[in-house]
Amino acid sequence: MAGAQDHAAVVSDDGFVSCACGIRVGSPYFHALHCEEQATLPPHDRSGWPELSFRTVPAARWPQGGAIARNCAGLGCTEYTVARLLHGATPASLRTAIALVPSLGGAGSDGHALGTAMLAFSAGALARMGWPCPPEMRAFDEKRAGDTGSIVFPAGTNDLLLFCKSATPEAAAASTASFLAAAAPALDSSSVVTTVGFHNGGRDLTGFIDGTQNPDTSLRTVVAQATATTAAGGAVSTGSSSYLGSSFVFVSKFVHDLSSFRALCPHKQSEVIGRELQREQPQKGSDGRIENPKIGRDLNGSHVYRAWGEMYRQSMAFSEKNQAGTIYSTEAGEQGKEGLLFLACSHKLSELDEALDRMCGNEAGQYGESLSLSVTAPLTAINVR
Ligand code: HEM
Numbered sequence: 001m002a003g004a005q006d007h008a009a010v011v012s013d014d015g016f017v018s019c020a021c022g023i024r025v026g027s028p029y030f031h032a033l034h035c036e037e038q039a040t041l042p043p044h045d046r047s048g049w050p051e052l053s054f055r056t057v058p059a060a061r062w063p064q065g066g067a068i069a070r071n072c073a074g075l076g077c078t079e080y081t082v083a084r085l086l087h088g089a090t091p092a093s094l095r096t097a098i099a100l101v102p103s104l105g106g107a108g109s110d111g112h113a114l115g116t117a118m119l120a121f122s123a124g125a126l127a128r129m130g131w132p133c134p135p136e137m138r139a140f141d142e143k144r145a146g147d148t149g150s151i152v153f154p155a156g157t158n159d160l161l162l163f164c165k166s167a168t169p170e171a172a173a174a175s176t177a178s179f180l181a182a183a184a185p186a187l188d189s190s191s192v193v194t195t196v197g198f199h200n201g202g203r204d205l206t207g208f209i210d211g212t213q214n215p216d217t218s219l220r221t222v223v224a225q226a227t228a229t230t231a232a233g234g235a236v237s238t239g240s241s242s243y244l245g246s247s248f249v250f251v252s253k254f255v256h257d258l259s260s261f262r263a264l265c266p267h268k269q270s271e272v273i274g275r276e277l278q279r280e281q282p283q284k285g286s287d288g289r290i291e292n293p294k295i296g297r298d299l300n301g302s303h304v305y306r307a308w309g310e311m312y313r314q315s316m317a318f319s320e321k322n323q324a325g326t327i328y329s330t331e332a333g334e335q336g337k338e339g340l341l342f343l344a345c346s347h348k349l350s351e352l353d354e355a356l357d358r359m360c361g362n363e364a365g366q367y368g369e370s371l372s373l374s375v376t377a378p379l380t381a382i383n384v385r
Contacts, residue, residue, distance in 0.1 A: 062245020066118025076199030097183035115166035146361030197316030226312035274302030
């Protein structure tokens with residue numbers, strides 16, 4: 001198996017840089033980019049990215065592991081927990097739980113833990129912790145459809161989001177449990193809700209391949225789009241460097257009405273997303289991942305023509321019906337809730353906010369139909385280092 005040493009830089013007398021694997025790259029910068037393209041190179045950091053990428057992207061050491069965790073089948077088990085802080089609770093137990101977060105996610109039995117976690121806070125929770133709130137940060141206000149005025153994204157009421165991403169369901173569950181055990185005295189126990197996600201081959205339950213346009217071709221692009229890399233002028237600038245490496249997070253539980261969606265003809269389903277459901281082919285111009293090709297023009301508010309923005313998505317399918325035993329089955333149930341646990345991190349709140357507004361039709365007066373599939377329960381929060 002190839003390792004980092006096979007991609008060492010070889011510098012000639014005239015300063016020209018080649019890679020030990022034989023590729024001529026010219027400069028240290030292009031050598032770094034070439035190394036980062038080897039996205040599956042072992043050994044892996046807990047976040048699923050090769051250790052080598054952390055050498056060439058030093059800013060990747062700032063964010064919490066969960067914010068940049070790689071979308072891959074090896075990290076196919078997620079748990080998303082939301083909760084409200086108890087009124088009058090002192091932050092001491094929460095501080096104990098926060099200290100656990102960097103070590104959550106991995107099973108660790110083979111000595112090389114794969115799996116990671118992220119903890120995000122609402123603006124109110126930051127205040128309760130006595131931490132400064134970044135100027136851009138605010139509570140999530142409900143968003144309404146531009147045409148009918150109906151609520152598309154209701155206001156969230158949660159204070160905390162814990163996101164655990166692991167190699168096994170047991171590791172994800174154990175991570176959530178140990179955080180909750182430590183944080184319990186600070187949490188309103190009736191507000192704690194955990195949703196279990198499953199990778200589903202990278203597909204939404206509608207059958208569409210999800211994540212095609214994600215910036216996860218390399219750790220460099222993930223860090224640039226998902227996390228604040230500069231204090232001055234950065235989106236999460238507080239005047240100090242305390243939010244360096246943090247992100248704005250939008251998480252939303254979309255419960256799909258799959259029987260209605262499946263009753264639509266494939267052409268109509270494709271129109272809703274803006275990609276061709278019945279075609280799958282290698283993506284051109286990027287890393288060649290298999291995609292449903294994009295429909296060349298916006299048909300009636302298609303999702304991908306509304307939802308663009310600088311963000312890193314780590315959404316996974318969920319099915320509540322199967323929680324009794326076969327959680328990670330891809331079988332769709334007749335009863336019970338199932339859908340998409342949507343999670344995106346961005347370096348700028350406005351990137352998320354404007355995408356959601358476009359989906360509501362608040363820009364061009366058209367309502368992106370993929371959301372008519374689902375109801376949602378969002379939380380806007382900041383991911384603190
Ligand atoms: C019912 C919920 C949703 C479903 C089923 C869904 C599904 C999809 C699918 C199938 C794609 C095309 C493949 C891809 O590029 O990844 C896509 C693209 C995308 N979605 Fe969603 N999505 C949902 C909600 C959201 C929300 C709430 C946001 C934003 C806050 C969002 C942001 C995006 C972005 C940025 C893209 C890439 C668009 C582009 O530049 O082409 N999605 N989504």
